Amino acid sequence: MTHAPLGSLNSxxxxxxxxxxxxxxxxxxxxxTSHF
Structure with missing residues (x-):
């Protein structure tokens, strides 16, 4: 549990x-858009 998986970090x-x-x-x- 020292580091999170790379996929979860990317997400x-x-x-x-x-x-x-x-x-x-x-x-x-x-x-x-509100100005127009």
Missing amino acids: IGGIATEINAINYVSPRSWLA
Whole structure:
């Protein structure tokens, strides 16, 4: 139990980066579309 399997690390990292991308892009896209 000293380290997690590589697959779980990749999935956790992918989910984290995906959430960060959504949080960063979505508000900007919502504001841009709301102006139109």
